Structure formats: structure tokens, C-alpha cells
Amino acid sequence: MKRQIIDTIEQYETIIIHRHVRPDPDAYGSQFGLKELIKANYPEKEVYAVGEHDPSLTFLAMPDDIQDELFNGALVIVTDTANTERIDDQRYANGERLIKIDHHPNDDAYGDLLWVDTNASSVSEMIYAFYEEGKAYKNWLLPDAAARLLFAGIVGDTGRFLFSSSTVKTFETAAQLIQYDFDRNEVFDGMYEMEPHLLQLQGYFYQYFEMDENGAASLKITKDILQQYGVTASETSLLVGSLGNVKGICAWVIFIEEGDTIRVRLRSKGPVINKLAKKYNGGGHPLASGASAASWEEAEQVVADLQELCKNY
Incomplete structure (x- = not known):
């Protein structure tokens, strides 16, 4: 070829x-x-x-x-x-x-x-x-x-x-x-160099993420939070891997509110997540994928699916 x-x-x-x-x-x-x-x-x-x-x-x-x-x-x-x-x-x-x-x-x-x-x-x-x-x-x-x-x-x-x-x-x-x-x-x-405002948002990541007993973690970044830290939705891509430093984490999802949609960024240390991404109009690699959610209610369903995935891993 x-x-x-x-x-x-x-x-x-x-x-x-x-x-x-x-x-x-x-x-x-x-x-x-x-x-x-x-x-x-x-x-x-x-x-x-x-x-x-x-x-x-x-x-x-x-x-x-x-x-x-x-x-x-x-x-x-x-x-x-x-x-x-x-x-x-x-x-x-x-x-x-x-x-x-x-x-x-x-x-x-x-x-x-x-x-x-x-x-x-x-x-x-x-x-x-x-x-x-x-x-x-x-x-x-x-x-x-x-x-x-x-x-x-x-x-x-x-x-x-x-x-x-x-x-x-x-x-x-x-x-x-x-x-x-x-x-x-x-x-x-x-x-890899970051502006101070991005590093401050990274601190927010570590402070406010939630993780269950099976290592499934999630974090929601609303438009208000982006505005508070002076960060654009696209800039947050530099921070998605941050939660990978957390001991005991299995897989994680970060939601970024942008316009009328919510970006869904999925990462994993083991479970295959691209099938989950496809369920929500996305796709990608087995351990790094992206999707989109139409509402915060749908975002909660993504979290539930990820928790189930980690529970059965």
C-alpha cells in the first residue's frame, strides 16, 4: 500500500x-x-x-x-x-x-x-x-x-x-x-510548558475530581469554571492526562462544557473505552477516546457506564 x-x-x-x-x-x-x-x-x-x-x-x-x-x-x-x-x-x-x-x-x-x-x-x-x-x-x-x-x-x-x-x-x-x-x-x-492559569486549573482538577471504590473517576468543567480560570475549552486538552497520576485510578472521564454541547474526554489505564465512546457519538483508541454529551444528565450516564466498566474489569 x-x-x-x-x-x-x-x-x-x-x-x-x-x-x-x-x-x-x-x-x-x-x-x-x-x-x-x-x-x-x-x-x-x-x-x-x-x-x-x-x-x-x-x-x-x-x-x-x-x-x-x-x-x-x-x-x-x-x-x-x-x-x-x-x-x-x-x-x-x-x-x-x-x-x-x-x-x-x-x-x-x-x-x-x-x-x-x-x-x-x-x-x-x-x-x-x-x-x-x-x-x-x-x-x-x-x-x-x-x-x-x-x-x-x-x-x-x-x-x-x-x-x-x-x-x-x-x-x-x-x-x-x-x-x-x-x-x-x-x-x-x-x-509541555503551561501558562500559570492552566496550572491553576490543573489544581482544580486534582481538588475536585471524584473517584469510586473501583477507580472510576470523573470531573465536570463548566463554562463558569473555564471563565473563572481564563481557560478555553481547547486548552483543557493539555490537562486531560493529569488524573493518570492518581494512585488507584482505573479510568476517568472529564467533561468540558463548550457552547451547546459537552465534550467527553475518556482515558483508561486498562479497560477498553472506545466502545463506550462510540455509544456517545465518539470513538478513538482503546485507552484514549472522546465523545460528546447533549446534557449533564447524559454526562451522568457516561459516568455510570464508566463505573460499570471499571467494576467488571
Whole structure:
């Protein structure tokens, strides 16, 4: 499949790369890392990376702002996005051909070409494997800018290599990437340094979360609390993993009120939670998923389901 994707890339002069809404480091790492990889090996091609920018990821890259007509006859590649509803910039459907590159369960098999590897720690890890195939097949090179982005994406999706998704292949890929010329400290600072108001909200997390006897934990962050701490709903994504430091925790859910909906962020130290996420219009990885609740009453049902999951684990 990787060589088929390479052959397809060579056929197009315009390539537009998308990723999921509310991006994280792997979304940016895979999207922009692929862009830099293609640009370095096919400098004559026009390559764009699109989507709404997240200011917390400015240290990694800035998306391109392109006109609708560029999609005419273009190759569109979507990275790190399980289903079409979560693709950022729905103009993805306006291209001539569509490729999906992802590591989530392939419940929505969209695209003309699909490369899905659920064993990969991140799509950034997959893009490095894609480069290795290109090197063997077409003598590709990997620029330092791409190596930096892919490293950031791997670090982000593995929780600094703490998650069980980190495999031997993950560490081997990271070992190759750190040999390129980029500042790892600058990458880590960009990913993990927090403004004081975010750290204060993190303190709220630790003070007010609730956990039952089976280790199922929950926390509700209302719009009033966000306003009190001066934090946006998207910024809270940096804090979701915080409760993983709590001894005895099995799995946890954090609710973030945003507009007319409530974001549901699920994390686990053991029980598979993506099936629970699907029940509430979401999905994701076995131990890290997201969903949405229409009301606080529905949020209580999510908590009850999570408690049952931990009880039977």
C-alpha cells in the first residue's frame, strides 16, 4: 500500500493534506511532517496543509489558507482521522482522489486508498515508515523539519513514551529521528510548558475530581469554571492526562462544557473505552477516546457506564 500511495503522489501536481478537528501534536506532526517530506522530494509540486489553526501548536507549524479552486484535480490526503465527520475542512471531498492514513480502528473506511495501522503508536510513526519505504523505492530523503514534526507527533500520542502503545518500533523510530538537526528541548517546551492559569486549573482538577471504590473517576468543567480560570475549552486538552497520576485510578472521564454541547474526554489505564465512546457519538483508541454529551444528565450516564466498566474489569 505504501508504494501505491507513493505512485499516486507522483501523479499529482497539487496535494492537499488534512487532519482532524481540534488537532493534537500527532495531527500536526503527521500532517505537516508529510507535507515537508513530499516537498523535499518533489519540490516542483504544490503541497498544502489545511485546517483551523490551534494556537497552542504554533510552535510546530501554521496551516495554509487556500482557495477552493485549488481542490480541482488535486490529490487529498487525510492523516490521523478515523471518520469523515472529524476531518477538518470539509472541502476534502472536492479533490480528485482521496487517501486515508490513520491508526485508529477503521470503522469508517473512506477514501480511494486506505492505509490503516492500528498497531502504530501514532500516524507520525507511520509517516516515518512511509519515508523508509520511499527511501528504498525512490531514494527519498527526510528533511530536518519533517523529523522534528514527526518526533513531536510520536511524543504527543505516546505521552512521552509512557503509554502502552509505545512499541519497539516506536522507540526505534524515535532513535532515528533524534539524529536529525532539531532542538528537542524546544519541542518539549512547546508541548509541555503551561501558562500559570492552566496550572491553576490543573489544581482544580486534582481538588475536585471524584473517584469510586473501583477507580472510576470523573470531573465536570463548566463554562463558569473555564471563565473563572481564563481557560478555553481547547486548552483543557493539555490537562486531560493529569488524573493518570492518581494512585488507584482505573479510568476517568472529564467533561468540558463548550457552547451547546459537552465534550467527553475518556482515558483508561486498562479497560477498553472506545466502545463506550462510540455509544456517545465518539470513538478513538482503546485507552484514549472522546465523545460528546447533549446534557449533564447524559454526562451522568457516561459516568455510570464508566463505573460499570471499571467494576467488571
